[in-house]
Amino acid sequence: MPSDALWLTPSELRAWLGLVAVAELLPAQLDSQLQHDAGLTHFEYQVLAMLSEARSRTLRMSDLARRTNATLPRLSHVVRRLEDRGLVERAPCADDRRATNAHLTAAGWDLVVQTAPGHVATARALVVDALSAEQVAQLEDLTRTMLLRLDPEGRLTPPLDEVGRDDEGRDGASAT
Template sequence: MTTRWLTPEEQRAWRAYLAATQLLEDAIDRRLQQDAGMPHLYYSILVHLSEAPERRLRMTGLAERVKITRSRLTYAVARLERDGLVRREGCASDRRGSLALLTEEGAAVLEEAAPGHVEVVRAALFDHLDAEQVGQLEEICGRIARALQGDGDAGCALGELPWRRRSAPCE
């Protein structure tokens, strides 16, 4: 098989993408550490729980939404649980499953940290794009995500995704 090397244009685009995403993630992490004492990953877990019905999700579903392995999620949720921001409970329909639940304290921390988070995202990303570019960014990122996940006709996944595991929903 012949290696399809990147063209000079693709190499520049790739390097620009890497620099932008690494700098953005670092800026978000620094702000969330300052405002809430937590990394972006933990904030993302709280956000997904806050958006879920009854502020609870099955752990496997939460891992898929956050795009991390179940073992990494278990570690993160244990930390959030120690801090009183999340609580775990058993799944009524499946003894093997468990749910993560956003506590009142977790909701308060999220509410306090959200303005700083959105301020960084806006200043670092959206303030530099016009409306058309925002639409293009959404389209490009969506296409890449669908291709990597093997969703629909966007292409095939580049290997098995570690957070994907189908299981029965908890009631």
């Protein structure tokens, strides 16, 4: 409902500026915490976390790229660095000889397990614990609505099926 096509109402403007500010600050603080505690970028952590949740801790590069919202070149570079650090291994895929499988090593798994609690704590400290239960529900609702526009394909948060099931303490220690 384009109210006034050319501008935003004061309330809309405040909401929009607030959202932009959050989107600016949040990633930086996540990066900074993970960099400090584990020497990882948030993106690198996401990669490891996705692998930690995958069957046999292995995923094809394309899948990994899709789920982490990365371009293939970017992922390729990042995985190479992670491989240099012994956190990930690459192996050609048997089914499709064009494809490459990325596999989380034991060291990589350990790092994720070790890092996850601090990351969750940060999520609480920066956002979750500041919100009431009702606000959490609102945030859930709002982000779902926005993602319909921002991510029409639904590539991100694809394991909504998994997250939807109220099982806990399952395999991967990750929280993305």
